[in-house]
Amino acid sequence: MKITPARPDDVTKLLAFREEAATWLTRLGSDQWQRPYPADRLLATIKAGSVFMVVDGDVTAATITLTPDVEEGLWTERELSDPSRFVTKLTVARTHAGQNLGGRLLDWAGDRAYRDGASWLRLDAWTTNEALQRYYLRQGFEHVRTVREGGAVNGGPRVSGWLAQRPTALADHGFESAAA
Numbered sequence: 011m012k013i014t015p016a017r018p019d020d021v022t023k024l025l026a027f028r029e030e031a032a033t034w035l036t037r038l039g040s041d042q043w044q045r046p047y048p049a050d051r052l053l054a055t056i057k058a059g060s061v062f063m064v065v066d067g068d069v070t071a072a073t074i075t076l077t078p079d080v081e082e083g084l085w086t087e088r089e090l091s092d093p094s095r096f097v098t099k100l101t102v103a104r105t106h107a108g109q110n111l112g113g114r115l116l117d118w119a120g121d122r123a124y125r126d127g128a129s130w131l132r133l134d135a136w137t138t139n140e141a142l143q144r145y146y147l148r149q150g151f152e153h154v155r156t157v158r159e160g161g162a163v164n165g166g167p168r169v170s171g172w173l174a175q176r177p178t179a180l181a182d183h184g185f186e187s188a189a190a
Contacts, residue, residue: 011071011111013118013185016061023051024061024073027101061099064111064185071106075099076119076190078126084134084157084173094130095123095178116149117181124178137171143172 015088016024028069058076063070067145075098080090098121102111137141147153158172 011066011184012061012065014074015059015063017027018053018056018058020056020061020063021049022061023070024052024056025049027070027073027103028099030104037102053102057119064115066106069105070103072102072111072115073099073117074101074115076122078128080132083136084171085132089154092130093128094175095119095128095133097127097131100133104159112145113149114183114185118183118185118187120176120178121181121183124180128178130175131178132173132175135174137172139172143174146174149176 021022022153024125046072055077058077058079059071060079061075064072064074077096077098080094080096100112102115102117102175109185116131123131131151133146133151134157135146143153151174154173154175157173
């Protein structure tokens with residue numbers, strides 16, 4: 011499998027990918043990702059070079075956003091003084107579930123962040139998705155705190171404020187990287 015930067019013409023594919031994940035989450039009883047994500051915001055993130063796709067042959071198997079940019083109101087000034095990279099929108103296709111693809115992607119992100127000089131790999135997860143929170147804890151993340159104040163980037167109240175971090179490190183993630 012290869013990791014490649016997303017291109018502007020991947021927006022429709024990535025939005026559909028997110029809808030597939032939202033449908034699956036609904037079946038699990040989660041309210042995560044029920045509001046559509048703004049296409050223009052996704053396009054801006056793609057153009058910034060922060061969105062990556064895992065491709066398995068001709069199939070998009072997963073996606074992850076890895077960025078130095080942080081959503082306002084989540085992390086403290088002191089925390090932000092440490093060089094960090096932030097993971098968002100980690101999604102694995104149902105066709106590729108159960109293969110530790112998400113764990114390997116987190117290792118890839120931590121490796122890339124380390125090589126970029128960051129000390130921390132950080133994320134904010136859905137506040138009501140306890141299964142997802144347990145998943146991140148199993149992946150070596152430490153819960154920092156939960157922030158409920160503020161608004162969501164796609165409208166409504168903040169829903170993604172369970173903050174966690176782990177140190178960055180070199181990793182043998184096993185992906186072929188076509189990422190810049």
